[in-house]
Amino acid sequence: MKKIFLAAIAIAFFAACSKSFLERSPIDEQTEESFYKTPEQALQALVSVYNQLEIGDYDNIHLVSEIASDDCFGGGGTSDLVWKQWDRFEASSNMNLSLWQKYYTGIYRANVLLSKIGNVSWGSDTTLKTQYTAEARFLRAYFYFDLVRLFGNIPMTTTPLTPSELNIPQSEPAVVYAQIAEDLKYAADNLPATPYGSISSANYGRVNKWAAESLIGRVFLYYTGYYSQNDLAGVITKAQAATYLDNVINTGGYGLVANFANLWQSALTNFVGEDNKETVWSIKFTYKGLGNWDQHNGNRMQVDIAIRNQVLDPYYKGWGAGTVNSSLWNAYDNNDTRRSATMVSIENENLTAYAQGDQSQYTGYFWKKYTPMNAGNAVEMGGDFQIDNYYDDVVIRYADVLLMAAELNLDGNLAKAQDYYNQVRDRAFQSTSYRKTLTADAAGKTLIMNERRLELALEGQRYWDLLRQGVDVAKAAIDHAGTSDMTVSFPVATKGLFKIPEQEISLSNGVYQQNAGW
Secondary structure (H helix, E strand, O other): OHHHHHHHHHOOOOOOOOOHHHOOOOOOOOOOOOOOOOHHHHHHHHHHHHHHHHOOOOOOHHHHHHHHOOOEOOEOEOOOOHHHHHHHOOOOOOOOHHHHHHHHHHHHHHHHHHHHHHHOOOOOOOHHHHHHHHHHHHHHHHHHHHHHHHHOOEEOOOOOOOHHHOOOOEEOHHHHHHHHHHHHHHHHHHOOOOOHHHOOHHHOOOOOHHHHHHHHHHHHHHHHHHOOOOOEOOOEOHHHHHHHHHHHHHHOOOOOOOOHHHHOHHHHHHOOOOOOOOEEEEEOOOOOOOOOOOOOOOOOHHHHHOEEOOOEOOEOEEOOEOOEOHHHHHHOOOOOOHHHHHEEEOOOOOOOOOOOOOEOOOOOEEEOOOOOEOOOOOOOOOOOOOOOOOOOEEEEEHHHHHHHHHHHHOOOOHHHHHHHHHHHHHHHHOOOOOOOOOOOOHHHHHHHHHHHHHHOOOOOOHHHHHHOOOHHHHHHHHOEOOOOOOOEOOOHHHOOOOOOOHHHHHHOOOOOOOOOOO
C-alpha cells in the first residue's frame, strides 16, 4: 500500500485514450494546486479513476478467478508458471502484486477527487457535482469489493493519505463491506436513472443508477453467503437488495437479447454488438493504443485466453490460458444453446488444423466468450495483437440481474423468482419445454446456482459463487484428480482468500498480516 500511495502522490492524474467520454486530453502538466477548479477538470480527474478499470494483463480478476474456479485450468505454455500457480493455489513471490496496486491506485484517485470536489466552481447548478461524486463513490466501492473478496482483511481509507499515514491497519471485512454498501447506496440514489433505450451512446461505459443497484445485489449475495450474515454489514437488508434488483428489471429498460450466441463476437455477422440491451455495465476497451505498451486501452485478457499460437479461422491467436475443464462442457444439456456459444470445442468444431504444440493443461476446450476473432483483429486495426484487442469486458449483464433477483425472491415471492429464472432458461433453450420448478428451499437455490454456472460461465462469477455457498462446496467442486499437470487441491485453510503480496507486508513494517494458509 505504501508503494501505491507514494507513487500516486508523485504523479499527476492522466486520462488514457479510451472510448467516448473517456477520451480526454492528458493533464499531466497540471499540479494539484492549479487543478480541481473547473467542472472540466473534475471530469478529467473522474476519468482518471475510470482509467484504472482498464489496467490488467495476465492477472486481471476476471481471468484469475476463472482459473481459480472449477471451470478452468491455468493453461498457457509449458513454461508459463503464473496461471498454473493460481490454478493449483501455489504461492510465488509477490503473487497478486499487480492486482493490489491496480485497486489501491484507483481508490487513491477516487479519494483525491472526493476530497477536492468541493473546491470546484460549479456555479448555481450542482447537478454535475452530485453525479461525479456518485460515480467516484461507485468506482471506489467496486475497487474495494474486488479487494476484499480477494484478500479479506485489507487496509481501508476514504481519504487520500499522506506518507506518514500510509501504514494503516487492516480493517475487518464487515467494516469494508459497510463502506461499500454506503457508497453504493449513495450511487444508486444519485446516479442518472435514464432507461437503457434513452442512454446516449456517448455515455456507454459510464455507471448509472442501474449499475449501482445491480452491484448492490452482487455484493449483498456474496457478503451474506460467504460470511453467513442476514444483511449487508447492517446497511442493506435482504428485502432492500431484492427491491434494488426488481427496480433494475422493472424500470431500467434492459432485456435479454433473443439469441444467447449473438451476445458474443464469435457470432460474427449475427453479433448484436457492444452496449446492447443486456449490458448493464461494461469496462470499455479500444484498439486505439496502436501498439503503445504504455497505454492500457486494449483488453489484454483476450490474448491470454485465445487459442495458443495459431489462427484457426474464425478465431485469432493468443496464449492459451484458462483451458476449459471438460466438466463444464458436460454440464450442459445437449439442447442448451449456451454450450457452443461459451466454449470452443476443437473436436466438435472440426478444427483439424489445431496443433497442441507447447499448450499446457490441454483439454480440447477454450474460451469462446471474449476470444478475439480473425476478421477485424487488432493487427488489422493497426494495433498489436498482444495488447490491442478491443472487446469490452461486460461486468454486469441483465441475465445476471435476473438470476440474482430470482435468488433473493426465492423465499419471499416464489412466483416472481420462477418468472425471472424462466426468462433465462427459456432463452437458453429457445423453448419453454425445459423449465424446472423452483422451490423455496435449498433445492430451489441449487437450481439457480446451477443456472448461474451455465449462463455466466467464463464471465468471472463462478469462483465467487462457489465460495458464497461455503468453503466445503468450493473444495468439492474445485478439487480435480488427474495427471500431475492437472491435479488441483483447494486449500481449505485459505478460505478461498488470495495471498497478500510480500512486498506490501514488508513495506507495512509488520502492520499487515498474511492470510492463513499462505
